[in-house]
Amino acid sequence: MDAIVLLKDDHKMVEKLFKEFEQAGETAYKKKQEIVEKISQELCRHAYIEEAIFYPEARAEVPDTSDHVLESVEEHHVVAWLLSELKGMDPKDERFDAKVTVLIENVRHHVKEEEEDWFPQVREALGRNRLQELGERMEKAKAEAPSDPLALASARQ
Numbered sequence: 001m002d003a004i005v006l007l008k009d010d011h012k013m014v015e016k017l018f019k020e021f022e023q024a025g026e027t028a029y030k031k032k033q034e035i036v037e038k039i040s041q042e043l044c045r046h047a048y049i050e051e052a053i054f055y056p057e058a059r060a061e062v063p064d065t066s067d068h069v070l071e072s073v074e075e076h077h078v079v080a081w082l083l084s085e086l087k088g089m090d091p092k093d094e095r096f097d098a099k100v101t102v103l104i105e106n107v108r109h110h111v112k113e114e115e116e117d118w119f120p121q122v123r124e125a126l127g128r129n130r131l132q133e134l135g136e137r138m139e140k141a142k143a144e145a146p147s148d149p150l151a152l153a154s155a156r157q
């Protein structure tokens with residue numbers, strides 16, 4: 001599996017969960033909480049393989065992407081903290097929906113930048129074989145991802 005195709009598939013999956021959340025009824029508390037748990041799992045796994053494998057590789061191979069990678073890590077940082085706050089939050093709390101909305105806005109912005117501003121440069125520099133090999137490593141690394149968003153490297157700095 002090509003690394004960038006893998007990451008884009010993950011992006012599509014979380015976007016699907018975001019839509020589910022947005023379409024859930026105002027008082028569908030249990031459903032909204034379940035969706036947020038799924039979002040958290042998916043984003044933790046995704047951020048982990050990006051931070052552990054894809055971002056360092058991109059930076060090493062395409063030094064021009066350094067600023068984009070650093071900005072991406074800061075965006076992961078914000079998302080990790082929002083996810084950790086949502087973990088302990090009652091979905092009936094008046095701030096729950098607002099916090100999820102800000103999380104969704106942040107991730108959508110982040111995904112757009114990855115896909116439009118710098119993944120294409122990485123694709124061009126690495127080529128098909130390297131991306132395949134990276135993708136395989138990333139697929140395997142998903143099993144080692146933390147379930148606690150604050151265990152992500154980006155959350156700790």
Ligand SMILES: [Fe+2]
Nearest residue numbers: 050072110114
């Ligand atoms: Fe990312």
Ligand SMILES: [Fe+2]
Nearest residue numbers: 007050111114
């Ligand atoms: Fe991503």
